[in-house]
Amino acid sequence: ETKANGVAASSSSTGVDRDGDVRMEDANGESCAAAAASPPSSPSSSCGDASHVSADxxxxxxxxxxxxxxxxxxxxxxxxxxxxxxxxxxxxxxxxFNPYLFIKSLPPYPLVVPHPHRRICLPPRDPVVDPPIALVLDLDETLVHCTVEPTPDADMVFPVVFNGVEYRVHVRCRPYLEEFLRRVSRDFEVIVFTASQRVYADELLNRIDPGGHYIKHRMFRESCLPVEGNYLKDLNVLGRDLSKAVLVDNSPHAFGYQVDNGVPIESWFDDPTDTELLKLERFLRTLHGVEDVRGPIREKFQTHRLVARA
Structure with missing residues (x-):
């Protein structure tokens, strides 16, 4: 959720899919977001074909x-x-789309992921260097909002090349983003886990954290679990103790298989008065020293009740 220099609007289309992914489409409707790194048998992205839109x-x-x-x-x-x-x-x-109804209807985890240990994507945690709790952060609409539309008040603009065409990504950063990252990086192993493509998200993270001081690991769409056309973030791919893992995401379905690890956050687009990251940081401080983060998360956010009522 990038527009080429000099490329007419009629030859490209853009948007944001349900997972908060920035979408780039060329004149043939071929989408960067749709070109997922998952196997061909995986469900396709929710991106539409631009040619179908034109026909309609x-x-x-x-x-x-x-x-x-x-x-x-x-x-x-x-x-x-x-x-x-x-x-x-x-x-x-x-x-x-009701994310809680979607979670309620998910197939049993062992049927979807029969061998979770084979999907681990990160190196083992270093107990000497790494803080005990892994803080996993979504990217789009959680930390930033990106668009290919010209944005006069963008915090940054950077190019992404897709199918030989250069697009310009305009980025707004959620208020207090740098302060938030600086604070949580002291006490958490910070991991950004996005359903976006690496070609876009890597460039964005290089600009958000250019020195690599705050974010320890980056994970992209290829690490997501595609289920029924949606991208879930299975925390087992971290190779971390789930009693010490927190996932913050504006899309609740992303933590569908580990609802008690999931901290929902309001989607952000452009509100300059937003203070959700400050509130989030205050809550995260309450997790220091707890044996299992899932208890406090379950009690505060009650996601399991929303799923049960769906």
Whole structure:
């Protein structure tokens, strides 16, 4: 959720998928976000094909004259009926994806991941150097908001090359981001785990933490667990004790298999008065010294209850 210098809007489209991933599409509808590093049998990204969008628009434009021609024959009750249908469609769109219902309907973990130890992506924790608790942070809409649309108040802009085309990513950083990272890096093993592609996220993290002082490890889409078209963040890939692992994400379905390790956070786009990272840091401080982080997380956020009621 990058636009080339001099590339017309008609030849590229962009957006953000459900996992908060920045999406880049060329004129053929081929998407950087859709080109997941997971095996071909994995579910595809939720990105749409730009050619399909164009076809829908052509159909819509073609019917406009007919709609105008017959508009004067329409009765008031017809208009009211159409308004009601539009409202129902809007409500359906809002209810299209319920993360808690999705979690509730997940297949049993052993059926999806029969050999979790084979998916470990990180080197072992160094007990001499690394703090005891792994703090896993989502990226898009949790720490930053990125777009390819020109953004006058962007904190940074950087290029990403996809299919030979250079796109410009405009980045807004969530308020207090640097302060937050500086503080938590003292007491946690900080890991950024994103459903975004490495080609984009690596460049972004190089700018957020250029000296590598705050973020110990980076994990990208290839480390996610694709389930029913969604990317989950299975914390077993860390190779860490789950009693000492916290995942902060604005998409609750991301921690679907470890809900008591998951700390939900409000999605952020551009609110300059946002203080969620300060609140998060205060909560994380309460986890210092606890035997199992899952108890305090479960008690505070009650995600298990939201799943049960879904």
């Amino acid at each position: 628009r052509r159909d819509s434009d073609g019917g406009e004259e007919d709609r105008r021609r017959h508009h004067h024959h329409r009765r008031p009750e017809d208009e009211a009926h159409d308004d009601a249908e539009e409202e129902e469609e809007e409500e359906d769109d809002e209810e299209e």
